[in-house]
Amino acid sequence: xxxxxxxxxxxxxxxxxxxxxxxxVVLMPIIIFPIMGAAIQVSQESVERAIMGxxxxxxxxDKGFVTEALLGYLYTNNTVVPIExxxxxxxxIAFKATDxxxxxxxxxxxxxxxxxGQRGVLLVYANLRxxxxxxxxxxxxxxxxxxxxxxxxxxTKIRNLLEQTSSxxxxxxxxxxxxxxxxxxxxxxxxxxxxxxxxxxxxxxxxMLPIMVMMMVVFAIQMAATSIALEKEQKTLxxxxxxxxxxxxxxxxxxxxxxxxxxAGSVSYLIGFGFYINSAFSFVxxxxxxxxxxxxxxxxxxxxxxxxxxxxxxxxxxxxxxxSVAVFADSVRSAQSFTGALITPIMIPAIVLxxxxxxxxxxxxxxxxxxxxxxxxxxxxxxxxxxxxAVVVRSILFISVWTVVVLYVAAKIFSTERIITARFTxxxxxxxxxxxxxxx
Amino acid sequence: MDAIEVRQLTKxxxxxxxxxxxxxxxxxxxxxxxxxxxGAGKTTALRILSTLxxxxxxxxxxxxxxxxxxxxxxxxxxxxxxxxxxxxxMLSGLEFLExxxxxxxxxxxxxxxxxxxxxxISGLGERLSDRVNGYSKGMKRRLLIARALMMKPRLAxxxxxxxxxxxxxSFHVRNMIREYADTQGVTVLLSSHxxxxxxxxxxxxxxxxxxxxxxxGTPEALKERYGGKNLEDVFMEVTKSE
Numbered sequence: 288x289x290x291x292x293x294x295x296x297x298x299x300x301x302x303x304x305x306x307x308x309x310x311x312v313v314l315m316p317i318i319i320f321p322i323m324g325a326a327i328q329v330s331q332e333s334v335e336r337a338i339m340g341x342x343x344x345x346x347x348x349d350k351g352f353v354t355e356a357l358l359g360y361l362y363t364n365n366t367v368v369p370i371e372x373x374x375x376x377x378x379x380i381a382f383k384a385t386d387x388x389x390x391x392x393x394x395x396x397x398x399x400x401x402x403x404g405q406r407g408v409l410l411v412y413a414n415l416r417x418x419x420x421x422x423x424x425x426x427x428x429x430x431x432x433x434x435x436x437x438x439x440x441x442x443t444k445i446r447n448l449l450e451q452t453s454s455x456x457x458x459x460x461x462x463x464x465x466x467x468x469x470x471x472x473x474x475x476x477x478x479x480x481x482x483x484x485x486x487x488x489x490x491x492x493x494x495m496l497p498i499m500v501m502m503m504v505v506f507a508i509q510m511a512a513t514s515i516a517l518e519k520e521q522k523t524l525x526x527x528x529x530x531x532x533x534x535x536x537x538x539x540x541x542x543x544x545x546x547x548x549x550x551a552g553s554v555s556y557l558i559g560f561g562f563y564i565n566s567a568f569s570f571v572x573x574x575x576x577x578x579x580x581x582x583x584x585x586x587x588x589x590x591x592x593x594x595x596x597x598x599x600x601x602x603x604x605x606x607x608x609x610x611s612v613a614v615f616a617d618s619v620r621s622a623q624s625f626t627g628a629l630i631t632p633i634m635i636p637a638i639v640l641x642x643x644x645x646x647x648x649x650x651x652x653x654x655x656x657x658x659x660x661x662x663x664x665x666x667x668x669x670x671x672x673x674x675x676x677a678v679v680v681r682s683i684l685f686i687s688v689w690t691v692v693v694l695y696v697a698a699k700i701f702s703t704e705r706i707i708t709a710r711f712t713x714x715x716x717x718x719x720x721x722x723x724x725x726x727x
Numbered sequence: 728m729d730a731i732e733v734r735q736l737t738k739x740x741x742x743x744x745x746x747x748x749x750x751x752x753x754x755x756x757x758x759x760x761x762x763x764x765x766g767a768g769k770t771t772a773l774r775i776l777s778t779l780x781x782x783x784x785x786x787x788x789x790x791x792x793x794x795x796x797x798x799x800x801x802x803x804x805x806x807x808x809x810x811x812x813x814x815x816x817m818l819s820g821l822e823f824l825e826x827x828x829x830x831x832x833x834x835x836x837x838x839x840x841x842x843x844x845x846x847x848i849s850g851l852g853e854r855l856s857d858r859v860n861g862y863s864k865g866m867k868r869r870l871l872i873a874r875a876l877m878m879k880p881r882l883a884x885x886x887x888x889x890x891x892x893x894x895x896x897s898f899h900v901r902n903m904i905r906e907y908a909d910t911q912g913v914t915v916l917l918s919s920h921x922x923x924x925x926x927x928x929x930x931x932x933x934x935x936x937x938x939x940x941x942x943x944g945t946p947e948a949l950k951e952r953y954g955g956k957n958l959e960d961v962f963m964e965v966t967k968s969e
Contacts (some may be wrong), residue, residue: 292830293829297826300818301815301818304817304818521813521816522811522812525774525807525809526807526874528779529806530801530832531799532802704781707779707780708780
């Protein structure tokens with residue numbers, strides 16, 4: 288058994304047997320996300336049930352065949368509560384006593400206006416008793432019903448007018464003379480797909496990958512920092528550093544052990560998140576049957592291999608950084624505070640580039656973003672989907688240079704007495720600040 | 728050849744001088760005691776010899792290997808037990824011994840021999856299967872002593888080996904150290920506040936104070952020179968005159 292393997296096994300055992308890490312990193316996402324998803328699903332289903340069973344009330348002050356036709360439409364296939372009253376005030380009192388959340392009021396003159404070619408106006412009253420989603424949804428149901436009626440009513444009227452005037456054309460074209468068809472040019476190919484559809488597809492699939500990478504990096508940073516802080520807290524670091532094994536092997540063991548746990552955490556997160564999406568958004572109908580490969584932005588084996596390299600160099604640099612910083616912590620808690628500062632520059636590019644492209648940002652902000660090595664992780668994973676391999680390779684080179692620098696620093700710290708003697712607490716910072724204030 | 732040779736060793740931590748030209752030698756197969764009050768520089772000297780920290784100036788050699796220039800060689804032949812050392816809480820005692828033995832063995836058979844030795848030294852029996860986080864302070868110390876001696880290193884550096892142990896456990900550990908020095912040829916450099924322990928174990932003693940060696944010799948020679956009944960009297964006499 289090689290020394291490195293022994294160190295990795297020890298790291299994994301130590302981390303995975305720690306209940307805080309096992310529950311917090313590995314088990315929590317698998318448990319919490321499905322619970323969250325189920326809670327959203329239950330609430331959505333109850334809203335849906337409330338909408339399906341929702342009735343609306345109808346009160347009319349008007350007569351005539353136009354009004355009768357509207358009433359006939361409303362009463363067909365809907366649960367309608369008819370309101371009989373002498374005035375609108377009485378009708379509203381009667382409406383409030385019902386379970387309905389919406390009242391359609393057909394005022395006097397509706398029939399006359401429509402027959403005279405004027406607009407007939409209806410009033411919809413919403414009774415907001417509890418201000419919940421179901422109440423507003425029932426108003427939307429009424430609005431949709433009337434909109435559908437409105438459309439076919441207008442088409443019928445236009446058809447009659449076209450016939451009377453012997454004009455050419457279709458009622459639909461007269462009603463809406465200009466239509467738009469979308470096409471997108473992607474990687475030089477013209478596709479009969481709207482840019483929004485492509486974007487939602489890319490959002491759903493290729494954007495998730497960099498986000499997952501970043502989640503894994505964050506987990507790995509926490510693991511690495513915890514691992515070195517545990518050595519200090521348990522007073523095992525001095526023994527470890529006097530073993531007949533190179534300091535670089537110890538560093539590599541810590542890096543690899545942290546990557547293993549981070550991978551487990553990310554897989555757990557992915558599974559948990561999958562459950563969450565499936566259950567929480569199960570009520571949303573499939574908008575598109577398009578597949579990411581159909582529009583030619585599926586990742587190729589070469590792209591996937593390059594993404595693998597991007598993930599690897601990103602992880603190694605982030606972990607080396609975490610280990611270098613955690614050396615200065617004297618406990619797990621303080622190590623975790625230190626890593627909070629590291630996570631910020633990693634998450635900022637992930638969040639900013641999730642919604643925009645680097646070229647869209649103001650010039651000065653672009654330079655700041657490009658100076659952060661982890662921006663290139665996002666750029667590279669996005670570019671891999673679009674087969675811009677030159678961009679991916681450029682990003683890999685940039686991150687690799689950064690990785691070498693950070694690894695060198697970590698190896699230096701590990702090979703000198705700093706690993707044993709370095710200490711920094713927030714108390715020290717306070718003391719220094721107080722001393723400076725006294726001095727001034 | 729001396730097992731340890733230290734010449735004019737100094738170590739500065741910022742403005743604090745922990746060692747100010749300490750010099751001493753340890754002969755092979757000897758149990759050497761480094762004693763002194765708190766802050767005298769004992770642990771700093773042991774840490775330099777264990778390759779954990781580097782000296783500001785001076786020379787330190789272990790079996791002819793320079794600790795600053797050949798730390799890898801030194802680590803292959805020594806075993807260091809820090810005063811407040813711990814063990815991996817989430818591993819069992821046995822897993823801990825196996826993990827440590829792996830670094831000193833070429834194959835599984837050798838690793839098993841080392842671990843069996845560790846079992847014997849620790850005297851923890853069935854409790855070795857339990858996780859370390861369930862051990863008492865004494866049990867942990869016995870495990871750590873076993874870890875330090877089981878591979879029969881050429882040099883064992885033990886900082887306060889019986890710290891935190893009760894009378895019976897201390898007796899057991901002291902006998903183990905003596906047995907390993909006598910029968911296995913292990914050279915031992917230890918520091919302790921327990922003068923009776925040092926007198927019982929050590930063939931040669933150096934008193935350190937203020938970062939320099941202020942007296943050294945066999946316990947008998949020191950008692951005779953300073954007119955003390957035991958090493959405690961010697962210690963008080965020497966530190967008073969300093």
